[in-house]
Amino acid sequence: MSATRSPSLRRRPSRTVPASIVAVVLLAVGVLAVVAAVSRLVNGSWPAPVSSAASGVAGLTWGSGAIIAAAAVLAVLGLVLVIASLKPGGHKSASLRSDGAGVVAEREYVISTRALARLAVARADDVDGVDKVSASASGRKVRLDVTTSSEQRDAVRSQVTHAVTEALTGAGITPPPRVSVAVRTREI
Amino acid sequence: MRHHAGGLNRAWLFVVGLVLLLAGAAGVVVATGQLAPIGRSAGLDLSRPAPDSTIAGQATASAFSSSGIVVLVAVVGVVLALLGLAWLVAQVPRTREAHALRLEDDPQRGLTRLAPGVLTEAVEAQIEALSGVQSASAVLRGDARQPDLTVKVTAGGRTDLRRLLDAIEAGPVSDLGVALDTQVRRLGVQVEVGTGRRRSGEITL
Numbered sequence: 001m002s003a004t005r006s007p008s009l010r011r012r013p014s015r016t017v018p019a020s021i022v023a024v025v026l027l028a029v030g031v032l033a034v035v036a037a038v039s040r041l042v043n044g045s046w047p048a049p050v051s052s053a054a055s056g057v058a059g060l061t062w063g064s065g066a067i068i069a070a071a072a073v074l075a076v077l078g079l080v081l082v083i084a085s086l087k088p089g090g091h092k093s094a095s096l097r098s099d100g101a102g103v104v105a106e107r108e109y110v111i112s113t114r115a116l117a118r119l120a121v122a123r124a125d126d127v128d129g130v131d132k133v134s135a136s137a138s139g140r141k142v143r144l145d146v147t148t149s150s151e152q153r154d155a156v157r158s159q160v161t162h163a164v165t166e167a168l169t170g171a172g173i174t175p176p177p178r179v180s181v182a183v184r185t186r187e188i
Numbered sequence: 189m190r191h192h193a194g195g196l197n198r199a200w201l202f203v204v205g206l207v208l209l210l211a212g213a214a215g216v217v218v219a220t221g222q223l224a225p226i227g228r229s230a231g232l233d234l235s236r237p238a239p240d241s242t243i244a245g246q247a248t249a250s251a252f253s254s255s256g257i258v259v260l261v262a263v264v265g266v267v268l269a270l271l272g273l274a275w276l277v278a279q280v281p282r283t284r285e286a287h288a289l290r291l292e293d294d295p296q297r298g299l300t301r302l303a304p305g306v307l308t309e310a311v312e313a314q315i316e317a318l319s320g321v322q323s324a325s326a327v328l329r330g331d332a333r334q335p336d337l338t339v340k341v342t343a344g345g346r347t348d349l350r351r352l353l354d355a356i357e358a359g360p361v362s363d364l365g366v367a368l369d370t371q372v373r374r375l376g377v378q379v380e381v382g383t384g385r386r387r388s389g390e391i392t393l
Contacts, residue, residue: 006329006338007191009376014194015201020279022204027272033265040258058248062219063239071215074208081205085198096379098350101358103365104375109353111379118381122345171349 009110013089018081091139097172111173113137120144120179123167129156131186137177142168144181153183189327189340189378190281200275289332289368304328307364308337314360315339320347322382332368337361338376345381353377 036050045051060067094116096109111119117137124133124144132147144164148156160181169176217223218237227234251257289307291300308326315324322342330336343352356377365372 006327006336006374006376009189009338009378011192011194014192015197016192016279018201019193019197020276022201023272023275023279025272026268027276030265030267030269030272033261034269035265037258037262037265041255041262046252054244054252058242058244060243061240062237062243063221064219067243068216068219071212071219073212075212075216078205078207078209078212081201082209083205085202085205093378096349096353096377098353098357101354101362103357103362104372106374107357108374108376109379110377111349111381115379115381118345118383119349122381126346172353 009108010091010093010095012091015084015089018084022081094139094177095174097174109172111171113139116142116168116173116177119167119171120164123164124160124181127156127159127163130160133160140175140177142177142179144179146181146183147186148183149186151185153185157181157183189283189325189338191284192281193278196275196278283327284329285327286329286331286335291332291368302332307367310367311337311339311360311364314363315341315356318352318355318359320344320352330373333370334373335364335368335370336374337364337372338378340378340380342380342382349379353379 036047039047046054091113093110093112096111098107098109100107114137117135120135120137120142121133121144124130124135124146129148129150129152130146131149133144135142135144137143142164144160146156146160150156160183161179164181165176165179168179217226219239221239223234223237286304288301288303291302292298308328311326312324315321315326320343322344324339324341326337326339328335328337339356341352341356343349357375361372361375
């Protein structure tokens with residue numbers, strides 16, 4: 001039996017949320033079916049909520065608006081799940097380049113996109129004129145929102161862009177993400 | 189750091205999604221009266237169910253009163269519930285850490301069993317002692333001959349990440365290789381950046 005190897009650290013979304021929702025729905029439908037069937041076997045009749053719902057649906061015609069709406073909802077839901085399963089989704093981390101010390105056969109270094117944003121914020125916060133800064137990042141792009149009380153908005157934008165780009169490149173992030181900075185002036 | 193059920197999720201989402209999509213599309217085709225024209229173009233007689241016929245007739249009602257169908261409903265319910273439960277349990281991320289490492293090939297001469305937690309605790313302590321590191325956690329996989337180490341390290345915002353990664357490899361990881369008398373086969377490092385405003389080497393005037 002081979003030993004377990006580590007999964008790649010640079011992974012795509014594993015679709016945990018839709019999978020958990022569908023799993024809970026399957027579980028609930030299964031439990032309800034078992035409870036209803038056992039109740040029918042023990043008492044000799046289906047539970048009242050089940051029989052009233054079934055007779056209500058059974059009385060509808062195929063061409064009724066409710067059936068068309070239900071079928072359309074079912075089809076759209078199915079399409080959403082198929083798209084969620086096929087769409088790869090963006091990476092949650094970026095690669096870090098490092099020559100290393102040569103003591104391992106194989107290496108993989110990554111930085112999460114959340115850490116990337118925090119790194120950008122920490123570096124931008126060191127630039128003179130920056131009052132407040134927030135950032136969001138994907139593997140390829142970092143966007144900073146800077147608030148300044150300085151009238152030199154263009155200069156602040158240029159300095160922040162340069163400082164953050166230099167910091168991210170210096171950290172070895174590969175490929176270097178594109179940095180965009182939006183500057184807002186705060187009234188004094 | 190951990191194993192997630194990405195492949196399983198995508199495969200089952202595709203299957204469930206396809207079933208719902210086909211069922212919904214079939215319902216729309218029947219409800220809008222397109223079933224018969226489509227059947228004719230394919231050379232088939234698909235005149236039933238018609239849009240003005242009811243969803244379930246007397247035959248369906250009597251079928252659901254037979255014991256066989258009731259047992260079938262119960263069995264299908266159990267299968268669905270077990271599938272849902274198993275799928276839900278699979279969402280819990282798993283570390284899949286190595287079992288106790290055996291450090292001697294010949295049991296006649298004695299065998300040393302080493303819990304991987306002992307090694308990872310030492311690696312974590314060494315990494316946390318490095319400059320700029322706020323916290324670290326490590327998982328050891330593989331075996332004693334081909335160890336596979338994954339580390340999650342949280343650093344400060346002003347830490348030189350390249351220098352930190354080199355220091356991790358040259359220090360704790362190299363020491364791990366020495367302890368196991370082998371080369372670490374694979375090293376994975378996930379870097380996080382701490383939110384804390386605590387900054388070493390900085391004062392505000």
